[in-house]
Amino acid sequence: GAGVSQSPSNKVTEKGKDVELRCDPISGHTALYWYRQSLGQGLEFLIYFQGNSAPDKSGLPSDRFSAERTGGSVSTLTIQRTQQEDSAVYLCASRIAGGSYEQYFGPGTRLTVT
Amino acid sequence: SQKIEQNSEALNIQEGKTATLTCNYTNYSPAYLQWYRQDPGRGPVFLLLIRENEKEKRKERLKVTFDTTLKQSLFHITASQPADSATYLCALGALNTGFQKLVFGTGTRLLVSP
Numbered sequence: 219g220a221g222v223s224q225s226p227s228n229k230v231t232e233k234g235k236d237v238e239l240r241c242d243p244i245s246g247h248t249a250l251y252w253y254r255q256s257l258g259q260g261l262e263f264l265i266y267f268q269g270n271s272a273p274d275k276s277g278l279p280s281d282r283f284s285a286e287r288t289g290g291s292v293s294t295l296t297i298q299r300t301q302q303e304d305s306a307v308y309l310c311a312s313r314i315a316g317g318s319y320e321q322y323f324g325p326g327t328r329l330t331v332t
Numbered sequence: 333s334q335k336i337e338q339n340s341e342a343l344n345i346q347e348g349k350t351a352t353l354t355c356n357y358t359n360y361s362p363a364y365l366q367w368y369r370q371d372p373g374r375g376p377v378f379l380l381l382i383r384e385n386e387k388e389k390r391k392e393r394l395k396v397t398f399d400t401t402l403k404q405s406l407f408h409i410t411a412s413q414p415a416d417s418a419t420y421l422c423a424l425g426a427l428n429t430g431f432q433k434l435v436f437g438t439g440t441r442l443l444v445s446p
Binding site for chain 2: 260263268274322323324325
């Protein structure tokens with residue numbers, strides 16, 4: 219079946235602009251994660267959605283970052299007033315509920331803030 | 333402070349040899365540990381999960397060990413092939429950080445020469 223998809227694959231924006239990144243998880247996966255990966259760095263957890271529970275936003279680096287998940291499926295990560303340090307690859311992952319903790323990742327969105 | 337450390341230097345080995353990658357952690361109470369493979373420009377792909385009460389897991393040419401006393405996991409690829417060249421990430425699901433979330437190491441790049 220289809221894997222996790224993300225769009226756009228690349229985004230170049232000017233400092234100060236807002237951007238929206240989209241994630242389509244695997245159908246039936248109730249858990250959804252956003253990560254950020256900077257050059258040469260590991261994956262940095264941003265936010266986690268599980269079913270209808272309140273999201274775990276503990277990894278969001280500032281209040282310029284927000285995310286929502288509509289209808290328990292598609293998720294959008296929004297970065298307001300982008301800064302150059304926001305430049306990174308943003309990865310989305312989904313996971314099925316239950317005992318398996320295996321995460322399925324999308325290809326990522328490469329964000330460049332000029 | 334909490335840390336997950338992987339050797340940042342690339343590991344270069346010859347085809348047919350066994351590659352061994354190390355993941356060390358401090359100040360986490362692990363529930364499980366995972367290993368992922370990441371190729372350039374792609375999202376990580378799940379390889380293996382080992383739980384805190386397990387010592388060893390195998391899957392085809394892959395073997396993972398987990399020593400919670402040493403706070404270390406070793407990841408072995410036997411009979412390595414050039415196609416195994418990639419970055420390998422360890423990721424911890426820890427009780428003291430919310431075991432539904434993963435904390436990732438920075439990854440070790442493996443290069444297998446023919």
